[in-house]
Amino acid sequence: MKILLVEPNFPIPPKSKNHRDFLPVGLLKLASYHRAKRDEVKLIRGNQQFPDFYPNQVKITSLFTYWSNYVWGSVKFYKENYPKAKVIVGGIYASLMPEHCKQSGCDDVFVGVDERVEKFKPAxxxxxVDYQIVHTSRGCLRKCKFCGTWKIEPKFTSKKSIKDEICSNRVIFYDNNLxxxxxxxxxxxxxxxxxHNxxxxxSESQCGIDGRLLTPELAKLLKQARFLNPRIAWDHGYEQRYMIKKQIDMLVNAGYPAKDIYVFMIYNYEPDYYEMLKKLKQCxxxxxxxxDCRYRPLKQTFDNYNPRKRQTNKEYYIHPRWTDRQIKLFRKKVRQQNIMIRHGFDHYIHELERQGARRREEKL
Ligand code: SF4
Known part of the structure; x- marks a missing residue:
């Protein structure tokens, strides 16, 4: 069998391709699974034709529901160019909205995690990449209403050990709740x-860590295990500040400098702009x-947000308690405050941001 694995042309900036947050790890595991069956495998990003490779199956991954049009674009392209191939879509959007996904014209939708494939090491x-992805668990014990994890991975499963999996000096955990x-x-x-070598x-975690499960002993162990940039979630109102402070204190006492700790915040959500500003100042x-993470409903199928334009709900999701202006202003304030914290200044200096951007460009 010839298997074409496709990551649609998602709007990921070129410098973030292969970024730890966007690696199509499901496709890489599928590649190993098919290789074990002696299938011929090709991985591709975007829509391309191959003169010497006519696939029997095209397996397309999906990410956020609001990027569904990129998935539809790939389905259309591969159906037109390889009409004899079976086109199957899996991943997050496919699992959250299988009926919508089916309307893309694909032959099949795969919902959830494929247990047969899960045990394979990503190819x-x-x-x-200079890192490896590890899942020590699947699913989550909680059911936050803005999160799709518990719908896609309803069963919580965990591993006892990962030591035989380590094949890199940098491990990125893809656990939902490590x-x-x-x-x-x-x-x-x-x-x-x-x-290794x-x-x-x-190690690092793609998702934030659940601060409610943190203890002083665990915080110390995270530090000793060289776990970088811990991010704890502050999902709700300003009244949670005492709890968040305790979690930060545990990390600081374990040896993390405060500026290396991140507080994960969802905005354009229930706490309004003014409440979020209080949280911002507290941080x-x-x-x-x-x-920061801009909220979009789980079944939002588009997102044409543009930070440089005035926009309406027709272009992207604006929560009833927020306005377009507040969303953009909040994002800007977060960015400026983070720069100040990183550099140890008590006010924002635009030149610092430009210097940082120049340095990042030079590194690329
Ligand atoms: S704790 Fe995190 S992963 Fe679990 S349901 Fe809430 S947001 Fe989702």
Whole structure:
């Protein structure tokens, strides 16, 4: 069999291709699964034709529901160019909105996690990365209403150990709720002692850590396991500040500098702009950075947000308690405050941001 694995042309900036937040890890596991069956596999980003490769199956991944039009574009392209191939869509959007996805014209929609494929190691040789992805658990114990995890992965499962999986000096956890793994202490102990090619291993988590599960012992172990940039979630109102402060204190006491700690905040959501400004100022007082996330409903199928234009609900989702102007202003204030925290200034200097951008460009 010839299998074409497709990541649609999602609007990921070129410099973020292969970024740890966007690696199509499901496709990489599928590649290993098919190779084990002696199938011929090709991984492609976007829509392309191949004169010497006519696939029997085209497997397309999907991400956020509001990027569904990129998935539809790929389905159309591959159906037209390879009419004899079976086109199957899986991933987040396909799992959350299978009926909508089916209307793209694909032959099949795969919902949820494929247990047969899950046990395979991602085929990292198909991408150029200096890290590895690890899931120590699937699902989540909680049911936050803005999150689709518990719908896509309704069963919580966990691993006891990951030491035999380590094949890089940089491990990125793709767990939804890393600390919910009942074996997390053992796993962090493994990481603390892990070496690859004679060098120690660093780790990070793509998702925030669940601060309600944090203890002083776990915070210390995270630090000893060289876990970088911990992000804790502050999902609701200003009244949660005492709880958040305790979580930050645990991390600071474990040895993390405050500026390396991030507080994850969802905006354009229930707490209004003025409440979010209070949270923002509180984070400034604590000296921690903010990882912000603009809320979109789980079944939103488009997002044409443009930070440089005035827009309406027709172009992207605006929560009834927010306005377009407030959304853009909040984003800007977060960015400026993070720059100030990183550089240790008490006011924002535009030149610093320009210098940072220049340095980032030079590095590319
Ligand atoms: S804790 Fe995180 S992963 Fe779990 S349901 Fe809430 S937002 Fe989703």
């Amino acid at each position: 990292y040789d198909l991408v150029d 600390l919910a793994n009942p074996h997390i202490t053992d796993i962090l102990e493994e990481l603390k002692n892990a070496k 004679g060098r120690v291993v660093y 400034k007082r604590w000296g921690v950075q903010i990882a």
